[in-house]
Amino acid sequence: MKKFLNDPVNFVNEMLEGIYRAHPEVTYVADDKRCMVAANRKPGKVGIATGGGSGHLPLFLGYVGDGMLDGVAVGGVFQSPSAEQMYQVTKAIDQGAGVLYIYGNYTGDIINFDMAAELADLDGIQVKQVVGNDDVASSVVGEEHKRRGVAGIFFVYKAAGAAAAEGASLDEVTRLADKARLRTRTMGVALSSCVVPEIGHATFSIGEDEMEIGMGIHGEPGISRKKLAPADAVVDEMMDRIFAEQDYKSGDEVAVLINGLGGTPLEELYILFRRVSLLLEERGVKTRHVWIGEFATSMEMAGASISILHLDAELDRLIGAAGNTPFFKHIPA
Amino acid sequence: MKKFLNDPVNFVNEMLEGIYRAHPEVTYVADDKRCMVAANRKPGKVGIATGGGSGHLPLFLGYVGDGMLDGVAVGGVFQSPSAEQMYQVTKAIDQGAGVLYIYGNYTGDIINFDMAAELADLDGIQVKQVVGNDDVASSVVGEEHKRRGVAGIFFVYKAAGAAAAEGASLDEVTRLADKARLRTRTMGVALSSCVVPEIGHATFSIGEDEMEIGMGIHGEPGISRKKLAPADAVVDEMMDRIFAEQDYKSGDEVAVLINGLGGTPLEELYILFRRVSLLLEERGVKTRHVWIGEFATSMEMAGASISILHLDAELDRLIGAAGNTPFFKHIPA
Structure with missing residues (x-):
């Protein structure tokens, strides 16, 4: 294995430490570096969160910032973050206007993000979800719901992030994210x-x-x-x-x-x-x-x-x- | 060889065609795609040019634009551009305030860029040169002039490009580029x-x-x-x-x-x-x-x-x- 790393067990955490040292415009919540949020969050704006496994940089951690996302939870390499991590990010980024989750169509992510949405609901935070499934090769036409989410999720982030930055409502941001996904x-x-x-x-x-x-x-x-x-x-x-x-x-x-x-x-x-x-x-x-x-x-x-x-x-x-x-x-x- | 390419002979030219199709803010002169210049050039500004072999993207082609460089000539993979190509770029980017060349310390580049500077001089274009030599490993202290130029040239571009954008003179842009190089x-x-x-x-x-x-x-x-x-x-x-x-x-x-x-x-x-x-x-x-x-x-x-x-x-x-x-x-x- 030819990699620049120390103990492989620390791969994700050391990468995260590097990111926080390099980019003060992002920070973390719940004392957990895997729960990243924008350091400055705009009051009243719809929050947008994503998440997924580590090992895909700049996905998922790289897109928190102006005109894009507000928070992200990551797991180990190719592993889903936990429901608790996604819930912590959700609480931190909600500004009273609700939160949209945008993530890829993988079983672990779906289970955990559904659970996070339920936990948020108990707190009175409205959560909507758009699940990226752009990978044509992963299922036939007519079974698009089985398709994996891959790089095209970038366009969904971009459309939703710009809409939220303009002050659109959760319903409107969700509609636009879903339209970008479908197209x-x-x-x-x-x-x-x-x-x-x-x-x-x-x-x-x-x-x-x-x-x-x-x-x-x-x-x-x-x-x-x-x-x-x-x-x-x-x-x-x-x-x-x-x-x-x-x-x-x-x-x-x-x-x-x-x-x-x-x-x-x-x-x-x-x-x-x-x-x-x-x-x-x-x-x-x-x-x-x-x-x-x-x-x-x-x-x-x-x-x-x-x-x-x-x-x-x-x-x-x-x-x-x-x-x-x-x-x-x-x-x- | 595992590469996305067609005929290897066309590697550089097809890459360049891709760049011009993607980025209308750059164009080329002398009917030669290897002579890239900014599509819009600011009158009166000191011109900054670089050049070198292909195969190092985003070096060298990637840094033409606002606050950075005005033109670049590239050769084949790891090969110097010709003096004629560098001269054509020089003529295109000179706005009457002279041109600074910033490039790495490689024999072929030095020979060709020196010759291009002489050709430009015959046209009355003043050219100065700063030759990047940041690679510590390539020679001992006391013989820094033998050192190769590598990624640190980015800082020289950035300092010089910002100074030129502010309206500094050729002497001043050269002084600042050289200071960035030395440090x-x-x-x-x-x-x-x-x-x-x-x-x-x-x-x-x-x-x-x-x-x-x-x-x-x-x-x-x-x-x-x-x-x-x-x-x-x-x-x-x-x-x-x-x-x-x-x-x-x-x-x-x-x-x-x-x-x-x-x-x-x-x-x-x-x-x-x-x-x-x-x-x-x-x-x-x-x-x-x-x-x-x-x-x-x-x-x-x-x-x-x-x-x-x-x-x-x-x-x-x-x-x-x-x-x-x-x-x-x-x-x-």
């Missing part, structure tokens, strides 16, 4: 495995010339394993799946996220984007917003995902709004 | 090799349990190869070298850059920063600015570097000033 599709491809520190070896093995299309960000099986193809052919296969689910007409507009899974150089992500951009252009679809980099990783996994949000006017405005968190800054043109 | 030290450590696309195999081999301290960002030999130690011990060894060259007193202030070389997860960079921060705190040194992420990479190389800029009042102000480029955004608190 986002992601396809991923993995070239190598990650290594969970406390396990110390690769989560899965994959041949030196192989790729796995549709693999999840914890190494969940994809839809096909085959010989690594040229970049354009890989993008074509991924975009075919996305185009099949989103009915584009010439003149439609999108936001694009090319996400590196941790071990893939930025140069390669731009080579992937080049092809995505060409395919959208061919259909007359206009790319209004682009982010290329690491937004939801699986530690050192080599691979990438493509997320496309099919915009409408209100989503376009929210996605383009300012954002300022330790790991994400957007300055509108 | 910056970097130490790197590599855990794995990169793969140059047109070569197709690892540049060097390194054992599954080994690290190389002081390795350069093209795989140049470091100062010691040994068994991978715990993260804190690795940081201690690197920081000992930096502390030996910078005379810190309690109350002194620094900017810190923890840079991933391409394949190292962000979590691990925060674990490294935690220890750096503790060591600085022990000496009573105040960390005023921190950046943690990928700023100067070697494609998929696993590893990291630590750069420390010993601040004074004017550098503190410039380092903290706003910046907005496709790959780097800084919003002052």
Whole structure:
């Protein structure tokens, strides 16, 4: 295992200590570093919280800040935080306007966040939930509720965060988050495995010339394993799946996220984007917003995902709004 | 070779096409995509240009924009751009106030940039040069002029870019860039090799349990190869070298850059920063600015570097000033 770490047992806590030392704009509650909240919270604003396993930076911890989220609870690597942790974050960020949970569709997270919402309800805090399920490869059309949430959750955060910053109500923030969720599709491809520190070896093995299309960000099986193809052919296969689910007409507009899974150089992500951009252009679809980099990783996994949000006017405005968190800054043109 | 690419011959040009498609705030001149300039250039401002080999994103292409650089020329992977390319960029960004070149201390770059400066001089464009040499491991004290330039050049860009944006003269921007250069030290450590696309195999081999301290960002030999130690011990060894060259007193202030070389997860960079921060705190040194992420990479190389800029009042102000480029955004608190 080639990692910069001390005792693997301390991986998450030492990473968190590094974050708090680097970024005074975030802090923690309940004497628990895994319960992160914005240091300054705006009175009266709808609170937005997320959570999930560690090992996906900048997901989940990276998006607490202006125009984005208010709090996050994380568990160990690839493990859900507890209901109690999510409840503590909820209490801390509620400003009387209620709290929206936005997280990925994983069993452990659902159980714990449902329980946290019940605990909050006993305190009179209204909680709504939007569960990201953008990963096209993880279930067929008609069974979208079985799909995993992956990098496309970034668009849900962005839309909801901008709406909450504008002063929208909990119902309205929830409506917009859900709309962003419904209009986002992601396809991923993995070239190598990650290594969970406390396990110390690769989560899965994959041949030196192989790729796995549709693999999840914890190494969940994809839809096909085959010989690594040229970049354009890989993008074509991924975009075919996305185009099949989103009915584009010439003149439609999108936001694009090319996400590196941790071990893939930025140069390669731009080579992937080049092809995505060409395919959208061919259909007359206009790319209004682009982010290329690491937004939801699986530690050192080599691979990438493509997320496309099919915009409408209100989503376009929210996605383009300012954002300022330790790991994400957007300055509108 | 596990990379997302088409024909390796087109690696750089397709990457550049992706960048221009994603970021309309940059464009190119001389009908050559490798000659990048800001789309909007501020009249009367001192121009700042950099350049070097491809394969280091976000270095060098990523820092063209407000409060940073005006132009950049890149060559093939790990190859210098030509004198002609650097000259074309120089002509495009000169606004009558002269141009400062900031680049790393590599023979090919020095030869070509010197020649570009001579060509510009024939056109009546005044050019000054600051050559980054922050890599402590690449030569002993007393022979700093032999040292390579690595990630610490980011601080030189930031100081010079902020000064130029404030309207400083060429002499003044050069003085401040040079001061940032003289006060910056970097130490790197590599855990794995990169793969140059047109070569197709690892540049060097390194054992599954080994690290190389002081390795350069093209795989140049470091100062010691040994068994991978715990993260804190690795940081201690690197920081000992930096502390030996910078005379810190309690109350002194620094900017810190923890840079991933391409394949190292962000979590691990925060674990490294935690220890750096503790060591600085022990000496009573105040960390005023921190950046943690990928700023100067070697494609998929696993590893990291630590750069420390010993601040004074004017550098503190410039380092903290706003910046907005496709790959780097800084919003002052």
